[in-house]
Amino acid sequence: MSGAALGIEIVFGFFLALFLLHRYGDFKKQHRLVIIATLLAWYLCFLIVFILPLDVSTTIYNRCKLAVNSSPPDSNNNGTYTTPAPRKQKCFKPWSYIPDGIMPIFWRVVYWTSQFLTWILLPFMQSYARSGGFSITGKIKTALIENAIYYGTYLLIFGAFLIYVAVNPHFNLQWNQLQTIGIAAANTWGLFLLVLLLGYGLVEIPRSHWNGAKRGYLLMKTYFKAAKLMTEKADAEENLEDVMEEVRKVNESIKYNHPLRKCIDTILKKCPTEYQERMGRNMDDYEDFEEKQNSYPSEKSLVKLHKQVIYSVQRHRRTQVQWQILLEQAFYLEDVAKNETSATRQFVHTFQSQEPENRIVQYFYTPTVEWYWECLLRPWFCRILAIVLAAFSIIVVWSECTFFSTSPVLSLFAVFIQLAERTYNYIYIEMACFLTIFFLSICVYSTVFRIRVFNYYYLASHHQTDAYSLLFSGMLFCRLTPPLCLNFLGLTHMDSSISHKNTQVTAYTSIMGSMRVLSFIADGFYIYYPMLVVILCIATYFSLGTRCLNLLGFQQFMGDSEMTSDLIDEGKELIRREKRKRQRQEEGENRRREWKERYGNREDSTRNRNVHTDQKESSFSEPSTNRPLSKYTRSNGKTERDRIELLQDAEPLDFNADTITDDPLESDSGRYQPGGRYLSMSRSRIFDDV
Numbered sequence: 001m002s003g004a005a006l007g008i009e010i011v012f013g014f015f016l017a018l019f020l021l022h023r024y025g026d027f028k029k030q031h032r033l034v035i036i037a038t039l040l041a042w043y044l045c046f047l048i049v050f051i052l053p054l055d056v057s058t059t060i061y062n063r064c065k066l067a068v069n070s071s072p073p074d075s076n077n078n079g080t081y082t083t084p085a086p087r088k089q090k091c092f093k094p095w096s097y098i099p100d101g102i103m104p105i106f107w108r109v110v111y112w113t114s115q116f117l118t119w120i121l122l123p124f125m126q127s128y129a130r131s132g133g134f135s136i137t138g139k140i141k142t143a144l145i146e147n148a149i150y151y152g153t154y155l156l157i158f159g160a161f162l163i164y165v166a167v168n169p170h171f172n173l174q175w176n177q178l179q180t181i182g183i184a185a186a187n188t189w190g191l192f193l194l195v196l197l198l199g200y201g202l203v204e205i206p207r208s209h210w211n212g213a214k215r216g217y218l219l220m221k222t223y224f225k226a227a228k229l230m231t232e233k234a235d236a237e238e239n240l241e242d243v244m245e246e247v248r249k250v251n252e253s254i255k256y257n258h259p260l261r262k263c264i265d266t267i268l269k270k271c272p273t274e275y276q277e278r279m280g281r282n283m284d285d286y287e288d289f290e291e292k293q294n295s296y297p298s299e300k301s302l303v304k305l306h307k308q309v310i311y312s313v314q315r316h317r318r319t320q321v322q323w324q325i326l327l328e329q330a331f332y333l334e335d336v337a338k339n340e341t342s343a344t345r346q347f348v349h350t351f352q353s354q355e356p357e358n359r360i361v362q363y364f365y366t367p368t369v370e371w372y373w374e375c376l377l378r379p380w381f382c383r384i385l386a387i388v389l390a391a392f393s394i395i396v397v398w399s400e401c402t403f404f405s406t407s408p409v410l411s412l413f414a415v416f417i418q419l420a421e422r423t424y425n426y427i428y429i430e431m432a433c434f435l436t437i438f439f440l441s442i443c444v445y446s447t448v449f450r451i452r453v454f455n456y457y458y459l460a461s462h463h464q465t466d467a468y469s470l471l472f473s474g475m476l477f478c479r480l481t482p483p484l485c486l487n488f489l490g491l492t493h494m495d496s497s498i499s500h501k502n503t504q505v506t507a508y509t510s511i512m513g514s515m516r517v518l519s520f521i522a523d524g525f526y527i528y529y530p531m532l533v534v535i536l537c538i539a540t541y542f543s544l545g546t547r548c549l550n551l552l553g554f555q556q557f558m559g560d561s562e563m564t565s566d567l568i569d570e571g572k573e574l575i576r577r578e579k580r581k582r583q584r585q586e587e588g589e590n591r592r593r594e595w596k597e598r599y600g601n602r603e604d605s606t607r608n609r610n611v612h613t614d615q616k617e618s619s620f621s622e623p624s625t626n627r628p629l630s631k632y633t634r635s636n637g638k639t640e641r642d643r644i645e646l647l648q649d650a651e652p653l654d655f656n657a658d659t660i661t662d663d664p665l666e667s668d669s670g671r672y673q674p675g676g677r678y679l680s681m682s683r684s685r686i687f688d689d690v
Helices: 004-024 032-069 102-130 136-167 175-211 215-253 261-270 273-281 299-339 359-364 367-402 412-423 426-450 467-491 507-512 519-541 544-551 562-620 638-649 681-689
Strands: 670-673 677-680
Touching: 004 032, 032 102, 032 426, 032 467, 032 507, 102 136, 102 299, 102 467, 102 507, 175 367, 175 426, 175 467, 175 507, 175 519, 215 261, 215 273, 215 299, 215 562, 261 273, 261 299, 299 367, 299 562, 367 412, 367 426, 367 467, 367 519, 412 426, 426 467, 467 507, 467 519, 519 544
Parallel strands: none
Antiparallel strands: 670 677
């Protein structure tokens, strides 16, 4: 079992990264290099999170072996012992023990690969993916120019630091120390961002689950999102129309034999299908162009237009999909509100799900089970989960403010690990470490998934995330995970720079190196900066960031705001309108289905009988006669023609009407139809008589 645990973690981390990437990315449409780079970045970060608890348990076992093999425990200058293990105590090998020499190589490969991705490859691929160039060379050139300032800033800072070290006689740095300084600089930047994201996640995650038990709150927030999304959707459609108009003008001006025609064809391939067909019908490929350079766009302007087309099409497609998803959520929440007062205790849906249902799930998840879960059990489950997560958040905040205290030990995570270390309960050690680092990762990573920087960075589910956002998320993951793990080791006092004990460190810490090279960072920034998480948690709890964004004009959901109430009313009206439209569509489909079931067989039999009669009459008539055939079939086809005339006189039904005045009604006297008309029961009986 020594390598089984490591293998299981490696396989599980890969499939988890693949699942999340499939949910947010699009394997069919996005470039393979983008998918591979993002998958590798996410995978490496998940490996660090999952395998670090195994490194901790292996380190504790190695400490025990050193204590047993040595004579009385050595004491250091501080009067503390090397390990808490008593002399001559037997050490039990953990079930997930990893042999010596494997973990240092593993961490070295994982860490430096992730750093290469986040600082060199992914920024370059970001610019390459967003570039509007028409060739690989053009895209590479654009990416190099955009990243010149980015890379030049780091080189300038690093060069200034090297000059300072060379001039100062107190520093005699070697390659290992210089490498540690580079790691410390990257971790300092990551820790700065980590505390900001962690302070938001520690409060928002428990609060979101607590609010998940409030049906009215969720419904109001969904209405608010609907109003905002409709505005964004309309803006995306308008932007797409403007860009397509520019494409149309360029397409008409540059003919088939122009040198830039290949660029136009590349742009047209990125346009939606309906626009391609519309532009293709109005295009005359056989019209020559005149040599007037001023009347034709330049290649640089076409590159800019190509970039705008890619952005506008992706944004339009994303808003369309998100609107459909939001409608399903709103309809379902309204169904939950209606079914809470149901006497039959069976969940009734207003609309059937458009996705195919799994028969196994449908067999066990019956309407009765769904009613008990959605109306009774789920609110209590959300409240209990919110309380548990809030307790974890309080422990994290307390430990972040007290982890530097070693005597007495105030960090609760360090207390738990040290208690388990005395009895060498490796299962408990690994579970405690995994839950701790997993909760920290959820708080940080979920914030990364929720962040939206205008429309440049936005992780949208259901395969609607663009390549730029996927690569940017991979950069954030690779920069946040190493300082997150170092912060976890500090909370549990497994880092010797925090515990101030001369003990064997974890393999992960050995790769990072000793931060004593820069004492002002190790003893200052790493100790006191995480305390700011308290201020950030307080600001998040009172929604200070949301209120500031509201003042700046970015509408945020706030229950006590007049603007929020207006958007809620607007969203409620939009949902009601979409609900009516879908109801009319379903009613139209049901009427067509009923008509086919009721009159389909009768019409087929009548048509076959008339054809047989016509053939029989025509067989008795002479070939030379000029009399119309209808004369012989008049008496036999009378019933059929009467019914056809009656159907033709009826007013055609409009199943695609967009506006109505009242809700769809059904009563004994009649049934409401699109267009404001009622279908009376007498008319249905007339059709039955026919």
